[in-house]
Amino acid sequence: MKTSSLSILTLSIFLFLSLPSLSLAERCNPKDKKVLFQIKKDLGNPYHLASWDPKRDCCDWYVVECDPNTNRINALTVFQANISGQIPAAVADLPYLETLVFRHITNITGTIPEAISKLVRLKTLRLSWTNLTGPVPASLSNLKNLTFLELNFNQLTGSIPPQLAQLTNLGAIRLDRNRFTGEIPEEFGKWTGSVPDLYLSHNQLTGSVPKSLGNMNFSTIDLSRNKLVGDISFMFGKNKSTQSADYSRNMFEFDFSKVKEFPASLVSLDLNHNKIMGSIPASLTKVDDLRAINVSYNRLCGKIPTGGNLQSFDVYSYLHNKCLCGAPLPAC
Numbered sequence: 001m002k003t004s005s006l007s008i009l010t011l012s013i014f015l016f017l018s019l020p021s022l023s024l025a026e027r028c029n030p031k032d033k034k035v036l037f038q039i040k041k042d043l044g045n046p047y048h049l050a051s052w053d054p055k056r057d058c059c060d061w062y063v064v065e066c067d068p069n070t071n072r073i074n075a076l077t078v079f080q081a082n083i084s085g086q087i088p089a090a091v092a093d094l095p096y097l098e099t100l101v102f103r104h105i106t107n108i109t110g111t112i113p114e115a116i117s118k119l120v121r122l123k124t125l126r127l128s129w130t131n132l133t134g135p136v137p138a139s140l141s142n143l144k145n146l147t148f149l150e151l152n153f154n155q156l157t158g159s160i161p162p163q164l165a166q167l168t169n170l171g172a173i174r175l176d177r178n179r180f181t182g183e184i185p186e187e188f189g190k191w192t193g194s195v196p197d198l199y200l201s202h203n204q205l206t207g208s209v210p211k212s213l214g215n216m217n218f219s220t221i222d223l224s225r226n227k228l229v230g231d232i233s234f235m236f237g238k239n240k241s242t243q244s245a246d247y248s249r250n251m252f253e254f255d256f257s258k259v260k261e262f263p264a265s266l267v268s269l270d271l272n273h274n275k276i277m278g279s280i281p282a283s284l285t286k287v288d289d290l291r292a293i294n295v296s297y298n299r300l301c302g303k304i305p306t307g308g309n310l311q312s313f314d315v316y317s318y319l320h321n322k323c324l325c326g327a328p329l330p331a332c
Ligand SMILES: *[C@@H]1O[C@H](CO)[C@@H](O)[C@H](O)[C@H]1NC(C)=O
Pocket: 081, 082, 083, 084, 106, 107
């Protein structure tokens, strides 16, 4: 008698403590959970997602995050995983995603799913260091809240969609280390809103740099290692806030003496391996914060101007020009 009432009491305490907590504990939205299982299946049930266990709250799973207010999945961050296959189109069925990352996954192949363009809440999209191929969907320009777009270190091809310039909140756009062809879109000189740091290096871009880019205040611009030609003297100017500019390893050809003013903010300027002629403008000595310069492998002539920082760099900043002279190179 005594024993059984005690055990009933124990049982009811147990039920009171455990049952409600079990049902309350599941914060995960069932729609999101279903989509995540589809993603796991599409990726071939990889070991990396072993914690994606139906018995556990999906808000506690590895590589995902839930918004603390809505309990909807707002981040999917897959990094350095042994995963093979394509990026599942099902990721686009997680409508509350603000962060979507697939990075450093060699065996991710296929194309960028167009459906990602539905994820209008996305702020960060990083699909990088994978073996993605094919073009960048122009419809990514729907993602108006994007502040960071990184598609670098892939095998992407085709031309760069001009529509990306409609992304007015971007802090940086990284399209470097791919196989893009064609010209830099003229629209990349018409960013309204924030002007992103622009990384287009290590592609196969051709043509000249659109004049419109000269109107932009890029803090960082990297066009290095492409097949670009022509004059870029309009990319400089005292009025700009550029800190880092890399135009190296292209086929730019212009008279450097034409550049009258440099951005006072300039910290690093790389022009190596082009066909730049004329002499180094004296105004470059007025750039107090210049920490790095490389004009090597061009067709420059004349004396390296004195009076500023230009003598603080070693010969490797100036080597292989037509007839450049003066410290740190041998006297004229
Ligand atoms: C990638 O795929 C290859 C061939 O299927 C496999 O040998 C390799 O282990 C996979 N994973 C990684 C991380 O390389």
